[in-house]
Amino acid sequence: MLFPGAGQPPTISTQRPSASSVRPTSKGGKASAGTVASLPVVVVEIEDSDILNFVTGGLHGLRAFVSGRIRVLGDHQVALQLEEVFNKAGGVEKAMKFLREHNIAVGKEQSPSKL
Numbered sequence: 001m002l003f004p005g006a007g008q009p010p011t012i013s014t015q016r017p018s019a020s021s022v023r024p025t026s027k028g029g030k031a032s033a034g035t036v037a038s039l040p041v042v043v044v045e046i047e048d049s050d051i052l053n054f055v056t057g058g059l060h061g062l063r064a065f066v067s068g069r070i071r072v073l074g075d076h077q078v079a080l081q082l083e084e085v086f087n088k089a090g091g092v093e094k095a096m097k098f099l100r101e102h103n104i105a106v107g108k109e110q111s112p113s114k115l
Contacts, residue, residue: 042074044082055086055095056106 046054050069053059061083064070072079086092099106 040075040078042072042076042078042082044079045071045073052106055091056099057087057092058106 046064046069050059050064054061054064054070059069061070061079065072065079096106098104
């Protein structure tokens with residue numbers, strides 16, 4: 001998924017970006033004279049079988065990273081903040097609501113109390 005920014009819908013791609021296309025920000029995140037600072041970029045790879053547990057709160061980012069269930073390329077500081085932003089935006093609740101509305105079952109790792 002690509003999240004291009006505020007007001008833009010996410011894009012789902014079946015092609016993985018190459019590691020060389022993931023560029024970290026310029027030093028300190030500031031541009032030198034006459035240039036534009038690049039934005040922090042992070043690519044998080046997660047298997048299809050884990051994405052449902054991830055968005056419903058059954059799989060936590062740091063634990064998944066340490067266990068090798070997700071792979072992170074690019075700016076690791078941004079990756080560490082993604083789960084917090086997702087949770088503060090009500091992502092888990094929105095995902096659970098979507099699943100209920102579409103009668104999609106949740107896997108074993110997700111606590112039934114959250115359904």
